[in-house]
Amino acid sequence: xxxxxxxxxxxxxxxxxxxxxxxxxxxxxxxxxxxxxxxxxxxxxxxxxxxxxxxxxxxxxxxxxxxxxxxxxxxxxxxxxxxxxxxxxxxxxxxxxxxxxxxxxxxxxxxxxxxxxxxxxxxxxxxxxxxxxxxxxxxxxxxxxxxxxxxxxxxxxxxxxxxxxxxxxxxxxxxxxxxxxxxxxxxxxxxxxxxxxxxxxxxxxxxxxxxxxxxxxxxxxxxxxxxxxxxxxxxxxxxxxxxxxxxxxxxxxxxxxxxxxxxxxxxxxxxxxxxxxxxxxxxxxxxxxxxxxxxxxxxxxxxxxxxxxxxxxxxxxxxxxxxxxxxxxxxxxxxxxxxxxxxxxxxxxxxxxxxxxxxxxxxxxxxxxxxxxxxxxxxxxxxxxxxxxxxxx
Numbered sequence: 001x002x003x004x005x006x007x008x009x010x011x012x013x014x015x016x017x018x019x020x021x022x023x024x025x026x027x028x029x030x031x032x033x034x035x036x037x038x039x040x041x042x043x044x045x046x047x048x049x050x051x052x053x054x055x056x057x058x059x060x061x062x063x064x065x066x067x068x069x070x071x072x073x074x075x076x077x078x079x080x081x082x083x084x085x086x087x088x089x090x091x092x093x094x095x096x097x098x099x100x101x102x103x104x105x106x107x108x109x110x111x112x113x114x115x116x117x118x119x120x121x122x123x124x125x126x127x128x129x130x131x132x133x134x135x136x137x138x139x140x141x142x143x144x145x146x147x148x149x150x151x152x153x154x155x156x157x158x159x160x161x162x163x164x165x166x167x168x169x170x171x172x173x174x175x176x177x178x179x180x181x182x183x184x185x186x187x188x189x190x191x192x193x194x195x196x197x198x199x200x201x202x203x204x205x206x207x208x209x210x211x212x213x214x215x216x217x218x219x220x221x222x223x224x225x226x227x228x229x230x231x232x233x234x235x236x237x238x239x240x241x242x243x244x245x246x247x248x249x250x251x252x253x254x255x256x257x258x259x260x261x262x263x264x265x266x267x268x269x270x271x272x273x274x275x276x277x278x279x280x281x282x283x284x285x286x287x288x289x290x291x292x293x294x295x296x297x298x299x300x301x302x303x304x305x306x307x308x309x310x311x312x313x314x315x316x317x318x319x320x321x322x323x324x325x326x327x328x329x330x331x332x333x334x335x336x337x338x339x340x341x342x343x344x345x346x347x348x349x350x351x352x353x354x355x356x357x358x359x360x361x362x363x364x365x366x367x368x369x370x371x372x373x374x375x376x377x378x379x380x381x382x383x384x385x386x387x388x389x390x391x392x393x
Contacts, residue, residue, distance in 0.1 A: 050335060051090070052078070056135040057112070062198050065119035067128055068105070071137060072112040081108055081142035083175040084168045084249075087115070088335060090138040091123055096327045098123050101280045101337045103167035103251075104142050107174040113142070118164045121282035140335050146249065146277045148172065148183055154273065156246040159187035160233070160260055164279045165251025166199060173206040173214045186215045186242050190233065190256060194220060217241075235263040251277040278356075280337045283318035299378040303330060304349070304385045312381075321353065321373035321384065332373070332386055339375040344386070346373055351382030 058070035072078075081087075081104060088099040100123040106114035117127050131137070146168055148157060159169050166189065175181045191197050203216045219232050233256070248269060250260050257276050264274055300312040301324050315324040322344060325332045334344040339359055348369040355361065356375040365371070373384065 050140050052076075052139055052141065054078075054113070054137050054139055056131050056133055056137060059131070059133060065128070066116065066198055067131075068114060068116050069127075069131060070106075070112050070114050071139065078111060078113065079141045081113075082147040083108060083171040083181065084147040085142040085144045086146070086168075086336070087113060087142045088140040088337065089115075089123075089127065090140070091126060093123065093126055095329045097329055097331065098282070098326050099140070099334055099337055100124065100127075100282075103165070103171070103279075105167035105170045107171060107178055107180075109175075109178055109180065113139070116164070116167045120164065121284065123282055143336060144277075144338075144340060146251065146275055148181055148247075148249075150183070152272070153183070153247040154245045155182075156184045156242060157186065158238075158242050158246045158248050159185060160190065160248070160250040160252065160256060161187060162190040162252035162256045165277065166203075168249070168251050168277065170199070170202075170206070173203075173210065176213050177206065177210050184213050184215075185210075186217075186246075188217055188219055188233075188241065190219045190221075190252070192221055194218060233259050233263065235266045238263055238267060245273075247273040247275070249275045251279060254278060278338070282323060299351075300381045301325065301378065302350075302381075302383040303332075304383065305387075315378050319377075320356070321371075321376045321378065321382065325373065334374060337374045339372045342372070344373050346371055346387065347385045349383040349385055352379040353377060353382060354379055 052073065054071040054073055056069050057072045060068040062068070084103070086101045086103045088101050091098045091100060100121075102115040102117065104113050105116050106112065117124050119125060119128055157172075159172075161169060169185070169187050172181070172185055173187075176183065176185060189197055189203075194200065197203070197218060200218075207214050207216055219237075221232055248260070248264060250257060257278055261274075261276070298317060299315050301315055301321055302312045303310045303325060310328075310330065313324050313328045313330075315321065316327075319327070322332060322334060322337070332344060335341045336343070339356070348371045353371060353376040356377070359372075359375045371384065373386075
């Protein structure tokens with residue numbers, strides 16, 4: 001295991017990665033662009049960088065439930081990305097084929113991807129328990145629009161986070177420090193106790209070395225008072241944090257996002273200045289209390305693709321259509337798992353669905369019964385047509 005990548009030195013990244021960079025130019029010039037494994041079978045490396053094999057080269061444990069992994073390629077250069085984007089890890093578990101989105105917490109200047117894995121579902125359990133240095137991992141290229149754009153966003157950004165979403169803001173802060181982005185970042189970290197803020201020392205280092213452009217503050221509550229920490233997020237608090245104009249970025253639980261949307265509407269913040277992301281977690285029965293779709297009986301999904309109709313699949317309570325198909329081991333197109341990329345876009349042939357909280361129907365999609373299975377829950381038995389059957393990986 002290498003030294004702590006979050007160490008408080010001059011922030012030059014990992015020295016082993018720098019040495020690899022020295023060899024990268026030679027490798028990339030002479031590299032024979034082989035076909036690589038992708039969702040749609042064997043495709044040329046130049047044309048399809050959406051599925052890549054990388055190796056775990058460093059593991060930094062914060063606890064048995066939280067670890068930081070560095071992912072590096074063996075003989076090619078990783079695609080560039082923007083601070084705030086996420087990649088998906090492809091996992092095979094008990095016959096299922098799963099895509100787990102993880103925010104990239106490293107700077108785009110590094111020629112590797114760092115991801116922080118929290119123990120929050122059965123897929124992340126497998127990562128934390130099985131990954132070691134040298135493990136080969138299949139990932140998608142980073143993507144997503146949870147990024148700062150100077151033509152779209154204000155020079156000041158007000159961020160909110162309450163857990164695993166902090167990775168997005170670590171990457172943004174690093175990019176600001178390195179001079180690649182020019183905006184002010186003020187992040188409110190909502191937690192029960194200060195000890196729950198695992199990366200507090202590194203966040204303080206980022207703040208100290210940002211020349212006043214990065215600020216982290218902590219909104220704490222008592223765990224014994226249910227909802228207290230989110231209840232502290234009020235219109236008056238938001239108004240006192242930062243003088244407008246500013247853009248709002250928030251990554252966190254449904255409770256945090258829903259509460260923020262309520263108060264931001266009261267403050268008159270334009271929708272174009274609000275960017276929300278709900279980290280993807282595979283549901284478990286214990287997580288379903290209070291959610292409307294948890295009360296529904298299990299339904300089935302019948303999947304059609306080209307000339308093939310698959311036997312009906314039972315959808316467990318709390319699972320989206322996509323997760324049900326993943327558990328059944330179907331090769332379903334998908335890349336982001338949050339309704340943003342459109343790769344899983346399918347047609348609803350029979351039945352009714354409801355959208356995940358925070359998602360809205362687009363008029364053209366509603367008119368032609370087009371759905372994104374990754375953000376749809378069943379209201380009845382459903383039949384859908386997916387656009388293409390993936391080849392075996």
